Amino acid sequence: MASTRSAVVVGAGIAGLAVAGALAGTGWRVTLLERQDRLRAAPTAMLLWPSGVQALQALGLASGLDAIATPVPDRGLRRPDGRWLVEPDPASDRGSAQLVHAEDLHDALVAGLSDRVELRTGVRVRGVAPGATAAVTDGDQTWGADLVVAADGVDSVLRERVAPRCRTVSAGATAWRAMIPWFRAPELPPDLAAGGLTISAGGPATGGYQFFMASLGRRGAAGAGSRGGRYWRATVVGAPRPEPPETQLTLLRRWFAGWHEPVGELLAATEPGDLVQQELRTVHPMPPRYATALGAGALALLGDAGHSLPEHLGFGGCLALEDAATLVAKVQGAAPGAPLQTAVAAYSAARRPRLAQVQRRSRRLAATGPVARLGLVQARRRDQAVAATTSWQPPMAADPS
Ligand SMILES: Cc1cc2nc3c(=O)[nH]c(=O)nc-3n(C[C@H](O)[C@H](O)[C@H](O)COP(=O)(O)OP(=O)(O)OC[C@H]3O[C@@H](n4cnc5c(N)ncnc54)[C@H](O)[C@@H]3O)c2cc1C
Incomplete structure (x- = not known):
């Protein structure tokens, strides 16, 4: 019988919590490393777009969402003096987001960590550990697994291993x-x-x-x-x-x-x-890939570690959940006992076009100039960018047999 798969997840933000909970829920042994002394979310709120909800459902983490999410009706787009650029339209896709308190979502994701997740707080990972296995280190200790997930945010120390040319810029x-x-x-x-x-x-x-x-x-x-x-x-x-x-x-x-x-x-x-x-801040340029082989195992970039784009303000958390759902589907599809390199390459291949598309659309949204200042162009771009968020479908896990 193939042995239980293992993962080390670095970072307990939305991306790390979601992937750790979902992998543990399907029988993986998961270690979650977080640099802060305790798990916490900022006391803010977050828009959950349909793709984020679909990703949570695919991850098996959506139960209880109804109790914490409030639909955000389309309220149009205004100028500072109150004049409408776009009047509210109840039938528009713009009204398809839901608002959640960030602490409520965080609590729901923490509740999704089963006892198969070994949580280690106060651990600041410094990089990949040298050796034949996929492992990370904080300088004192080393944690190895079949899969290392870099969910360590925009200042990711692990991104370098996957996309060495990418930098975090203001x-x-x-x-x-x-x-x-x-x-x-x-x-x-x-x-x-x-x-x-x-x-x-x-x-x-x-x-x-x-x-x-x-x-x-x-x-x-x-x-x-x-x-x-x-x-x-x-x-x-x-x-x-x-x-x-x-x-x-x-x-x-x-x-x-x-x-x-x-x-x-x-x-x-x-x-x-x-x-x-x-x-x-943003990761620039866009990473050419989101995963790589690491020793005998694999390393995957998730969430802001791979693609923090300022134009996505109000969407990066949903992209992180999409990443998590895609990665879980791809590694679930790997044949038992086989190395995960092929599965994470499939993850990277699935995410790249999606992230490139969202980036293109949101750059257009952010573009300014005399035309965009007319407002209507800006509004149409905004609608297109919003439409891009609703068109995502979680991948199905391939049959591993
Ligand atoms: C103003 C603003 C509003 C936003 N609104 C929305 C919204 O409405 N909807 C939406 O979907 N998105 C929104 N976003 C984007 C969203 O907040 C981010 O995309 C999302 O939080 C990224 O999650 P993450 O888990 O990838 O990264 P993070 O939340 O940054 O989590 C990374 C975690 O890794 C830990 N860590 C970092 N380095 C190490 C290390 N070396 N060792 C161990 N642990 C480490 C950190 O402490 C942290 O807990 C908004 C962003 C901003 C700035």
């Missing part, structure tokens, strides 16, 4: 996010309560200043099993701010002063402790 923009708990979220009239996206013209890589808002409703009241509140995300051209959160909030209120309601109300209700600041 996209020239910074994002702030906040989740205002329901008890201090502003009361809003129904036409403003559902939220929406507002964009200003110009600016590299991001399409200018943006403000996105959506609601998770009253969830989170005493005794509730999931979190609620009002979520917003602001994208600003420029470097991250070194000042304390109080000053960052003052700056945000100044930058977005004069934007249509309820931008000001949301920023007024935000407290400095709610703010999560993140520089937008």
Whole structure:
């Protein structure tokens, strides 16, 4: 009888948690290494597009999603003065996203780790370990397995082994996010309560200043099993701010002063402790492949480690879940006992065109200039980019016999 397959997963973000849980759920022995002292998610929210939901279903991790996800209706696209670039259309695909509190999704993925996952926190992997097996090291200890999964985020130390020419570079923009708990979220009239996206013209890589808002409703009241509140995300051209959160909030209120309601109300209700600041960075150039042979085993890149693209703001987590679902399907299809190199090459081949397509579409979305500033072109590109997200199907696992 073939022995149990094993994997070492580096990084316990969305990508690492999803792949670790799914592999363990199908009988693999999994070690999950995370550099932080405990598993945690930022107190923000995340848009889950249909491909992300399909990937979670394929991974067997979607149970309980209904309890934590809130559909985000299409709220169109506006200019800062409130005029419509695109009016809301209830029949549009733009309304097919769901909003989840990042901590709720994180909790669901952690719950998906079965007792076959050996979790090691406080372990900062430094690179691949030399030798005949597929292994990583933190400088003191070594962890080997049939499969090493690099899910260690945009600053991946393992990417070098798969795509040595790729670097992490700034996209020239910074994002702030906040989740205002329901008890201090502003009361809003129904036409403003559902939220929406507002964009200003110009600016590299991001399409200018943006403000996105959506609601998770009253969830989170005493005794509730999931979190609620009002979520917003602001994208600003420029470097991250070194000042304390109080000053960052003052700056945000100044930058977005004069934007249509309820931008000001949301920023007024935000407290400095709610703010999560993140520089937008990207992996450049796009890796030519997402996996390689490693010793007798294999190494695969997942999530932001392989393709953090700022234009995907609001989609990178779903791409990470797609990666996880594809990798699991491909390695499940490998013949028992056979090395995994062929399976991870199939993973890489399956992901490359998909990621290239999404990248092309989102670059077009981010392009600025006199034409895009008219708004309608920008809006059409946005629709095309959104459509790209909905067209993905998880691969079927091949019969390993
Ligand atoms: C402002 C903003 C808004 C976004 N909104 C959305 C959205 O609405 N929907 C969506 O789908 N996506 C969204 N994204 C993208 C999404 O957040 C990311 O694509 C996703 O979180 C990537 O997950 P990951 O697991 O690949 O990487 P990460 O979340 O970065 O996780 C990597 C993990 O690896 C650990 N790690 C790193 N190095 C090491 C090491 N050497 N050793 C051990 N552990 C290590 C880290 O501590 C971390 O836990 C957004 C991104 C931004 C910046």
